[in-house]
Amino acid sequence: MELNEQDRRLIAEIQGGLPLVPDPFEAVGHAVGMSEDEVIQRLQELLDAGIIKRLGVVVRHHELGYQANAMTVWNVPDDQVDAIARRMAATGLVSLCYRRPRRPGWPYNLFCMIHGKTRDEALNKIDTLWYMCGLKDIPYEVLFSTRRFKQRGARYVMARA
Amino acid sequence: MYQLERQLLNDFQRDLPLVKRPFAKIAKKLGVTEAEVLDTLRLLKAEGTISRVGPVFAPNRLGASTLAALAVPGNLLESIARMVSEYPEVNHNYEREHRYNLWFVVTAESPERLREVLDEIEERTGLPVLDLPLVQEYHIDLGFELSWS
Numbered sequence: 001m002e003l004n005e006q007d008r009r010l011i012a013e014i015q016g017g018l019p020l021v022p023d024p025f026e027a028v029g030h031a032v033g034m035s036e037d038e039v040i041q042r043l044q045e046l047l048d049a050g051i052i053k054r055l056g057v058v059v060r061h062h063e064l065g066y067q068a069n070a071m072t073v074w075n076v077p078d079d080q081v082d083a084i085a086r087r088m089a090a091t092g093l094v095s096l097c098y099r100r101p102r103r104p105g106w107p108y109n110l111f112c113m114i115h116g117k118t119r120d121e122a123l124n125k126i127d128t129l130w131y132m133c134g135l136k137d138i139p140y141e142v143l144f145s146t147r148r149f150k151q152r153g154a155r156y157v158m159a160r161a
Numbered sequence: 162m163y164q165l166e167r168q169l170l171n172d173f174q175r176d177l178p179l180v181k182r183p184f185a186k187i188a189k190k191l192g193v194t195e196a197e198v199l200d201t202l203r204l205l206k207a208e209g210t211i212s213r214v215g216p217v218f219a220p221n222r223l224g225a226s227t228l229a230a231l232a233v234p235g236n237l238l239e240s241i242a243r244m245v246s247e248y249p250e251v252n253h254n255y256e257r258e259h260r261y262n263l264w265f266v267v268t269a270e271s272p273e274r275l276r277e278v279l280d281e282i283e284e285r286t287g288l289p290v291l292d293l294p295l296v297q298e299y300h301i302d303l304g305f306e307l308s309w310s
Contacts, residue, residue: 003223011223017213020203022182022195040179043216047179051223052216054175057202060212071257071264085299097299100228106261106291111228143264147256150246152212154268156223 001049006034010042015155017058060151068122069115069145072129073108074138081110087133088112093125108141119144165193165201170211177214220295225275226268230261230291231282238262241286250278261291 003011009032018024025043026036034042046052072094076084081099089097094112102109114129116122126142129135168191178186184202185195205211220226233241238256245265246254254265269275279290 011218014215015218017206017215018177020184020199020206020214022184022199024183025179025181036181040181044179046216050219053219054217055179055215056174056177057169057205057214058212058217059170059174060209069255082297085297089299098295099297099299100293101296103291103293106293109296111293141259143257143259143261145255145257145264147242148254149242149256150251150254150265152252153215154218154224154226154252154266155249156218156268156270 001045001051003051006032007042007046010034010039011156015153017153058153067117068119069113070119070122070126071143071145072112072114072126072140073143074110074112074135074140075102075107076110076138078109084133084135084138085110088129091129091132093129093132107139163201165191165197166205166210169198169201169205220298224268224270225272226266227275227279227292227294229265229267229279229282229293231263231286231288232261232291233263233286233288235262241288244285245282248278248282250274 010028013028013032019027021027023036025039028034029036029039032039043052043055047055074084085097085099088094088110094114096111096113098111099109100111112129114122114125116125122144123142130140169187173187177183180186182195184198188195188198191198202211202214206213231241231245242254242256242263245251245263248267250267250269251265252268254263256262257264267275267278269278279292283290
């Protein structure tokens with residue numbers, strides 16, 4: 001799907017959230033020079049194309065009692081990454097699971113995010129994951145977050161100077 | 162937590178109706194008024210429980226992004242974290258317990274701009290940036306599962 005200038009304006013307008021008014025798509029359309037119908041149709045197309053993954057209420061889990069946010073990084077043999085990652089994703093214990101490159105001094109190539117109401121709950125989930133997914137010989141580290149300096153939706157389109 | 166808040170948080174993470182007056186449609190489903198839905202969402206946003214009602218974009222379909230980390234000497238962490246957060250391209254920035262203690266996500270309009278931001282951060286901090294772009298995503302984000310006890 002090709003994005004045009006109008007799409008860029010639309011994305012810039014909604015990336016920080018829709019206005020909480022009765023007619024949000026009309027308001028967005030007004031701001032970017034599209035009709036309400038055009039906005040609704042284009043958003044549907046962006047959803048269908050998978051560019052927008054979901055449209056809805058974006059919860060900040062930290063505020064809902066999920067205090068412990070553990071980024072768990074694993075050094076998985078390259079030929080096993082896909083199989084292990086799919087197993088991890090299927091456990092329901094991880095909220096995100098990504099493959100990333102190794103770097104000098106950084107041997108970990110599989111990242112998953114695990115949340116718990118407490119540190120112990122998160123660590124228990126990691127133990128379960130370790131056990132369920134056959135990770136016995138896989139080196140890993142758990143990086144708990146201790147402070148959040150910034151969290152917001154990404155800005156894909158910057159305002160033009 | 163009130164029933165309406167719970168329903169809005171649980172049931173509408175991916176299903177905002179794409180229609181005129183979407184909040185009226187939600188209200189009808191939940192047996193409340195449009196104004197109650199809007200007031201509750203405004204409240205949840207004001208208190209920081211939700212960051213927004215809107216889109217979540219698929220990674221790497223728009224612009225370019227990466228997960229980056231710095232190993233910052235402890236006494237410099239606050240000031241370097243503040244400097245990193247000032248970039249509009251940085252959307253997440255966390256302290257984590259590790260030698261690499263500052264982790265942030267950079268999303269830019271183009272790979273060139275992404276490189277520029279990382280280079281600038283290296284230059285300003287004098288620290289090498291660990292640049293870990295996504296190779297593959299395995300878990301489809303189904304929104305955050307909430308359990309209420």
